[in-house]
Amino acid sequence: MRQRSYGRDRELTFRMSFTILMLVFVYIAFMGLLFWAGVPWFFILILAVGMSVFQYYMSDRLVLMTTGAKEVTPEQEPRLHATIERLAAMADLPKPKKIAIMDTHVPNAFATGRNPQNAVIAVTRGLMSRLNAKEVEAVLAHELTHVKNRDVMVLTWASVIVIMAGFLMQMLFWMSLFGGFGGGGRGRDSGGGNAMLVMLAVYVGTIVIYFASQLLIMALSRYREFAADRGAAVITGAPMQLASALQKISNDMYRIPEKDLRQVEHANAFFIVNALKGGEVANLMSSHPPVEKRIERLMRMQRDMERGGF
């Protein structure tokens, strides 16, 4: 008996491990820098973790609030609920706690919530009206895979360092304005010039780490999008439906005026397609991979499927 199921994507697993490893190195380097400079790192760590815990536990409510998504009951949206329940059964996930709809014609969807039990899945009216049933199903399966892969947890915790570095950058900026590096333990035995150098090193180091970790997190986020695409194809058994949905959504994206896009800015990280227009650095600094690359991968999956390779 042959199990015809998707093998894992080794390349993706490798890239993800590499990114996570790099992120760990950046963390260690950052901690080392703070420790060396005698900065009260513990205080900053507690603060950043505190903020993350808050974000983590409030993610479902916060995102619903900022996007203006309204929860809908099975009576209001029987089809949507039924489709999600069937996909959840397929993926062996509990039914998401909340299913919501955003009243905008931008076709998009997102998932959030700290764990599968508290997951929220939201879609826009535009998604439901512009995509056909199979495509909507594929998008929902993509979002459910985000839930299954615990992407909120992974990205929240990966972002602690960005919060820390950002916070420290601000702190240093204000301190340099008011001319004091406080009573840092290091300044006393060595001269004042030395303290200035230490401060400069911390400043530069923090900026480097801020951007390095930001880049790594963006890369991680893009890999997780690929993983969610793959998961959606596994759940629905139809990679091309997702490809066609992505095509439609991304085409529409360019026709939508900026004003509408700005409204959806906050929940961007977990949207199926990046709702913000990027500039030239879009690829490196984007939380979503380009749609063409995603479609290319889905087509590869379809080919594997036809060969019976998965």
Place this chain on the structure above:
Amino acid sequence: MGILSALFGRSKLKRPSREQFFVIATTAVSLSARTDLNVTNFAGVVFNPVESSFFAELQNEMDALLDAGQAAAGTKFEVKDDGFGTRWVILDDPDFEDLVTTIHIVGETITEHGFGDRLIAAVLRFDFEGKAAYWIYNIKRGKFYPLVLSGRSQRDNAAEMRLGALMEQEKVPVEPNLENWYALWGIPF
């Protein structure tokens, strides 16, 4: 799925767990003494088809098998796609054992072709206090749970809780997590 699979975003569907399903065959006998809960002629298997030529091949073979079953045991069948991307094999036979056997054959055929992870549930229709009630066997979890509908998109949760308790009495393995009691809207029988 383990925490590592989640961390690296690997997707794999759970394989079917079929052992617990046969509990149902013995349950039916003890149910015949009851007046409030009765078996009916209807049952079905629901799965998520794959868009590939391998799956089309499987569908042909399954149709042939079901045709043979119809000729031999008189189990009528129908294959129907619903609006949620899933496919039903609907079975109709007054002999409960034949129903259970045919469900098993459908599941086996799909699994033998390597598509076992596409199976969602086996559904048996019952008559519960004069209402249509379903026992749903979640093939991935290997557990049963009840589904009683009132109206087109509402569930009769009270009746479901009672039916669930009753199923437990009959030694049926009932799904302990209520959030895994997925509805199946639009069951076509």
